[in-house]
Amino acid sequence: MRRITTVLGAMAILGAAAVPLRGQQPEPGVDAYFRAVAEYFRLPESEVEILHDWRLLAEEIPVALFVASRAGVSPEALVALRRRGASWSDLAARYRVGADVFYVPLRAGAPAGPLEALYARFRETSPTQWSALPLSDEEIVALVNVRVIAQSTGRDPSEVLRRAADARSYVDVYNRIIR
Numbered sequence: 001m002r003r004i005t006t007v008l009g010a011m012a013i014l015g016a017a018a019v020p021l022r023g024q025q026p027e028p029g030v031d032a033y034f035r036a037v038a039e040y041f042r043l044p045e046s047e048v049e050i051l052h053d054w055r056l057l058a059e060e061i062p063v064a065l066f067v068a069s070r071a072g073v074s075p076e077a078l079v080a081l082r083r084r085g086a087s088w089s090d091l092a093a094r095y096r097v098g099a100d101v102f103y104v105p106l107r108a109g110a111p112a113g114p115l116e117a118l119y120a121r122f123r124e125t126s127p128t129q130w131s132a133l134p135l136s137d138e139e140i141v142a143l144v145n146v147r148v149i150a151q152s153t154g155r156d157p158s159e160v161l162r163r164a165a166d167a168r169s170y171v172d173v174y175n176r177i178i179r
Contacts, residue, residue: 098131
């Protein structure tokens with residue numbers, strides 16, 4: 001953990017020269033979302049903010065932390081590869097983090113909202129084969145955020161998915177739930 005803090009601190013210093021992945025606008029409620037992400041991953045909030053300073057979209061920060069923790073690599077290594085153009089799908093494949101790891105269980109018959117097609121693929125595939133299911137970047141971002149938001153707020157994942165259907169972002173979903 002000390003190494004992560006040191007490296008993330010160095011990243012923050014270098015962050016001023018960083019090239020953004022995509023344009024970002026400050027989003028209302030991002031501080032509350034960052035607190036929830038930090039709590040979920042048991043990190044100081046400042047480390048989550050450093051990843052944001054490196055021009056990751058707010059809703060991609062839990063993805064970097066989730067993949068890093070499952071792959072046994074540092075978040076900064078993933079951020080560096082992401083900044084060089086690697087997709088979340090590429091990074092998950094590179095570090096052998098399969099769809100089975102991203103999967104968030106839903107109650108039987110619960111709607112999966114914007115991930116209905118993905119959950120249909122899970123239902124049609126033997127669980128022993130889930131690790132090989134291809135996931136898009138959007139699906140990875142959604143699954144990680146659904147997990148983090150559901151567990152952080154004590155809400156059912158299907159409720160998080162339902163609210164995601166008409167939200168601007170997962171930051172928006174989180175803030176709608178906690179209101």
